[in-house]
Amino acid sequence: MAKTLPAPADLVQYQHAVAGHDGTLCDVDGELFIKPCTPAEIVFYESSIASHPEFAEYMPTFLGTLTLDEQQNGQTIEEAGAALIAKHTIPEVIVPTKSGRKITTNQAVVLENAAHGFVKPNILDVKLGVRLWADDAQPEKKTRFDKITEETTHKHLGFRIAGMRVWQGHGAKGEDIDADGYKIFDKNYGRFSLSKDNVHEAFKHFIFAESAGINDELARLVAQAFHTDVSRIQEVLEGQESRMFSASLLFVFEGDGRALRSAMEEASRSPATLVNGDTNGSSDEEDELETPGPKIYSVNVIDFAHAEWTPGIGPDENVLLGVRSVANILQTLSIDAKAE
Template sequence: MAKTLPTRADLIDYQQAVAGHDGTLCDVDGELFIKPCTPAEIAFYESSNAAHQDFADFMPTFLGTLTLDEQQNGQTIDEAGAALIAKHTMPEVVVPTKPSKKIVTDQAVVLENAAHGYVKPNILDVKLGVRLWADDAHPDKKTRFNKVTEETTHKDLGFRIAGMRVWQGHNAVGKDIDAEGYKIFDKNYGRFSVQTANVNEAFRKFIFSESAGIDEELGKLVAQAFHTDVCRIQKVLEGQESRMFSASLLFVFEGDGVALRSAMEEASRSPATLQNGHGNASSEDDEDDELEDTGPKIYSVKVIDFAHAEWTPGMGPDENALTGVRSMARILQELGNA
């Protein structure tokens, strides 16, 4: 059943972002992620869903676009994903109260929120690439980003941790722990604290958390699930011809150990294996795509941030992004087998 349209007062700032631009919002239920973006990013979502479905499967579900216009107070919703849109609360208008300092646009993409449906979602943003700037970047930006590469894990591994949000358990307190019990690792963590020598330990902090009930057994299962899907993403990218500068891998998993174990046990009773983003996959063919998955969420891996992405026939695979993807696959394999 379709939900009614909320008023402007129902829109809220998105509180779970660990990296990226300001100005992101969500609907009151937290099911939709509304991101101001450029026409180029919208075009990449549209072309991916139209002609590159194997890659689109690892993108956040694209539901359409919104026009951010204080004068017209209007919206436009693409036909793509219309069946999914009908299931969610859609805002009448999205007008950020404080426009982002980094991106000036009157357009936004509407995506399914990858972090929705978890009891305590742990979230990690991994920025991909050795080279972070697109061909049309200003020389000052190229210089600035080259400095970031030289000083971080981008140089050796082709990625850096852009931000993490990790639940620490009930009643957790301490440095960098917010009111909900999440430890926040901001952009400076990946810039200045994580180096090639200690990068595995940084990912251990994301996946393993005894205080939240994520012990070695559960953590290894999470790492193995992540590894499987990162390898799938690697295979897709190796078979495509694209260029994506400063795209990211977004990792989400259930950070409450009790809820995670319960979700895994429920999934193990299903005749199907775990699927990216779901805890209980249907064994039936996709006879009814409009039915919502009601099983508890376990984990998700998505490729995000396509402001500088395009399909490039004739240019071969995106080895710049693949460097980071392969490094991530190796690290996750090591964590899952340790």
């Protein structure tokens, strides 16, 4: 069913970001994530969907592009129409310019919001790579990013915790807990509080929150699900040739223990479905009538401002080091969520 793009007053600052640049927007329902981007990122989304479907399965669902200008060719957003149409495409339309940090662009990608549909989404951004800068980076940026690598878990493990938010339960209070009951771990947590010897603690904090009803049993199941998807991402990247600098793994799961257990129980009663929720042999009419079940978890590769497909030069070992390191930690936690 077509969805009308929000009018300017209905676009708001995205509140759940745990890392990345400022200036991201969403619609008031939280279904769409509107992210300022470079032309190269748009090209990477389009080429991945067209030629690398195995990898595209783990990208955020790409719905199209927007122009971040108040006026273009004399049109306003109302005149542009701006309807989401079938097969995940949208016309190029206009939204208000939003001042952001670092990125100067009038283009944005429109993605399905990975955190939409959860009761209390827990979110973790894991920045991948040892080398974080692309070939065209300025010398100052190379020096700055190399310093981050040298001082953090990027150096030995190929990843860093860029940020996370973890729901602590109803009425939770305390240091770094926001008004909604989320404990916020900002970029400084991954840069200054973690090392190769204790970084597994961050994943424990992420998936195991007994005050929110996430006990050891549920945490192990979440870790197991995450491990399965990260292992699949590793397999896909090992079989393809690309270069991605400063890409991330984005983990989301249901942080309300009661809602998580209920969603898992409902999923166990539902008929088996194909990947991405496509039902085997169902008609378009049946698909439209089908009500999606409650969300449990998702894993996506995100942030493709410095990403390209590079046939002939082999897999991206720079990114793969981080993916393998994360997979190893998740495998350990899937056996014992309280592992030291």
